[in-house]
Amino acid sequence: MTEQDAKRENKNFVQQAIEADLASGRFQGVFTRFPPEPNGYLHIGHAKAICLNFGLAKQYNGTCNLRFDDTNPTKEETEYVESIMDDIRWLGFEWDSLHYASDYFEQLYEWAEKLISEGHAYVCDLTADQTREYRGSLTEPGRNSPFRDRTPEENLDLFRRMRAGEFPDGSRSLRAKIDMASPNINLRDPVMYRILRATHHRTGDTWCIYPTYDWTHGQSDSIEGISFSICTLEFENHRPLYDWYCQKLGIHHPRQIEFAKLKLSTLLIGKRHMLRMVKEGMVSGWDDPRMPTLVGYRRRGYTPESIRQFCADAGVAKFNGTIDIVRLENAVREHLNAVAPRRMAVLDPIKLTITNWPEGKIEMAKAVNNPGDPSEGTREVPFSGNLLIEQEDFREEAPRKFFRLKKGGAVRLRAGYIVDCHDVVKDEDGNIIEVLCTYDPDSKSGQDTSGRKVKGTIHWVSAPHAAKVEVRLYDRLFTVENPGKPEEGKTFVDYLNPDSLKVITARVEPELAKAKVGDRVQFERLGYFVVDPDSTEEKKVFNRIVPLRDTWGNMEAKGKTN
Numbered sequence: 294m295t296e297q298d299a300k301r302e303n304k305n306f307v308q309q310a311i312e313a314d315l316a317s318g319r320f321q322g323v324f325t326r327f328p329p330e331p332n333g334y335l336h337i338g339h340a341k342a343i344c345l346n347f348g349l350a351k352q353y354n355g356t357c358n359l360r361f362d363d364t365n366p367t368k369e370e371t372e373y374v375e376s377i378m379d380d381i382r383w384l385g386f387e388w389d390s391l392h393y394a395s396d397y398f399e400q401l402y403e404w405a406e407k408l409i410s411e412g413h414a415y416v417c418d419l420t421a422d423q424t425r426e427y428r429g430s431l432t433e434p435g436r437n438s439p440f441r442d443r444t445p446e447e448n449l450d451l452f453r454r455m456r457a458g459e460f461p462d463g464s465r466s467l468r469a470k471i472d473m474a475s476p477n478i479n480l481r482d483p484v485m486y487r488i489l490r491a492t493h494h495r496t497g498d499t500w501c502i503y504p505t506y507d508w509t510h511g512q513s514d515s516i517e518g519i520s521f522s523i524c525t526l527e528f529e530n531h532r533p534l535y536d537w538y539c540q541k542l543g544i545h546h547p548r549q550i551e552f553a554k555l556k557l558s559t560l561l562i563g564k565r566h567m568l569r570m571v572k573e574g575m576v577s578g579w580d581d582p583r584m585p586t587l588v589g590y591r592r593r594g595y596t597p598e599s600i601r602q603f604c605a606d607a608g609v610a611k612f613n614g615t616i617d618i619v620r621l622e623n624a625v626r627e628h629l630n631a632v633a634p635r636r637m638a639v640l641d642p643i644k645l646t647i648t649n650w651p652e653g654k655i656e657m658a659k660a661v662n663n664p665g666d667p668s669e670g671t672r673e674v675p676f677s678g679n680l681l682i683e684q685e686d687f688r689e690e691a692p693r694k695f696f697r698l699k700k701g702g703a704v705r706l707r708a709g710y711i712v713d714c715h716d717v718v719k720d721e722d723g724n725i726i727e728v729l730c731t732y733d734p735d736s737k738s739g740q741d742t743s744g745r746k747v748k749g750t751i752h753w754v755s756a757p758h759a760a761k762v763e764v765r766l767y768d769r770l771f772t773v774e775n776p777g778k779p780e781e782g783k784t785f786v787d788y789l790n791p792d793s794l795k796v797i798t799a800r801v802e803p804e805l806a807k808a809k810v811g812d813r814v815q816f817e818r819l820g821y822f823v824v825d826p827d828s829t830e831e832k833k834v835f836n837r838i839v840p841l842r843d844t845w846g847n848m849e850a851k852g853k854t855n
Contacts, residue, residue, distance in 0.1 A: 320520035323355030331373035341555035359388035366493040416451040435473035594823025594838035599625040642681035650678030696749035711736035759800035
């Protein structure tokens with residue numbers, strides 16, 4: 294194998310197709326576009342298309358446009374346009390030029406008249422239901438419309454009167470004249486225009502006929518000089534129609550290449566389902582941190598770097614498949630492990646009193662900000678004789694391999710001292726409410742001369758210095774791998790995870806009281822967290838991004854004590 298062959302094998306099929314077309318001279322450069330319809334918020338699946346289109350343009354020194362395919366005024370809003378632009382920029386990309394399909398309405402209309410004049414399109418009086426009936430099925434051919442043989446002159450007159458608003462909504466349509474017996478249903482005289490009186494978010498009430506997606510898409514690509522129209526697999530059967538329009542018009546003809554969608558386990562990303570969840574209050578909104586929208590992931594605390602890396606690792610496939618959500622969670626863990634500063638927080642506190650600590654004494658413990666990056670240095674954390682630790686870090690009676698604190702045992706306090714537990718205090722119901730320990734003055738972290746070795750290290754906060762914060766413990770929204778395919782008699786609602794959000798009050802080291810919205814930190818030994826926009830100077834709110842480990846993939850490990 295030559296070096297050139299080896300390099301080619303390392304390219305995905307989209308890159309191979311692009312390079313073949315460039316080598317043959319079919320296209321002179323790589324000009325792509327990301328063409329969302331502004332009818333909702335982008336979800337994690339769109340991130341792959343964004344990364345692919347913008348990434349290919351960058352790789353081959355080309356351009357990538359952002360174009361809004363705004364041909365359905367009843368569902369499209371400026372709010373969605375703005376949110377999509379924000380999401381693309383948040384992911385780290387910038388378009389070379391901004392376009393709207395509505396920019397081309399006049400040109401599309403002129404091209405439609407051209408097809409009519411040449412006998413390739415006709416005005417049809419069938420209703421939408423009748424059109425579907427005449428189209429046939431996958432096993433039966435369609436039937437010609439009784440209006441298919443109108444003359445070009447009659448069709449032009451009717452089409453112009455459609456534009457002039459002479460006919461009621463839905464009473465007529467313009468259809469391409471292709472082949473009602475085609476095995477590809479998309480070629481069975483597809484609708485190009487429908488009559489629809491609706492106010493468009495950009496053109497207002499200028500138009501009362503609107504082009505369909507299939508008629509608009511390829512011609513918009515052509516107008517912009519796009520060389521490679523990168524689409525998801527559901528458009529594969531639409532490609533012959535894409536090609537037919539370009540060929541009949543004799544215009545610049547981009548190449549359409551399809552790739553598999555990014556589908557993740559446990560997620561439900563259909564707009565219909567997401568809209569229902571928002572409207573019925575199953576989530577707090579489109580940016581709820583449990584939602585699969587990009588605004589949801591942003592609020593959850595995911596980083597654009599981690600999402601871009603995940604999309605790169607997922608690769609470009611020719612066949613649809615499902616990727617385990619753990620891969621996305623691991624991507625953000627890996628990035629935050631490298632960049633997030635460490636802080637100590639106690640989510641479920643129990644008192645730890647050091648009985649031999651000098652009364653009133655306060656020390657400043659030096660804690661490492663990021664073990665993987667010495668340049669991040671250290672910070673000072675107040676240490677006293679009255680501490681708080683996690684309930685789960687203490688057992689009065691513990692199994693042999695429990696390496697945290699137990700009665701009669703010892704543990705190191707992170708950046709502090711080794712403590713030995715000699716007793717507990719219980720309430721009237723027998724619940725432990727306080728752990729009593731002594732500390733070894735010779736065991737201070739960084740200055741340990743005690744010679745003692747202990748197997749466990751736990752985190753803590755000083756009770757009199759700790760700040761109170763709200764912590765939102767987000768988890769997966771659904772309890773099954775594929776909530777979009779419910780069992781008989783059920784809907785996706787039956788699979789909502791009742792524990793997808795728990796709100797608690799936690800105690801944190803005082804440094805965290807200064808955190809700003811968007812700051813990401815690792816709560817040592819617990820997970821990664823971000824400061825939520827609901828925060829105020831008086832009350833900080835932290836969202837859990839991900840735990841330190843995949844707790845879902847290792848449910849059996851929850852019973853382990855080490």
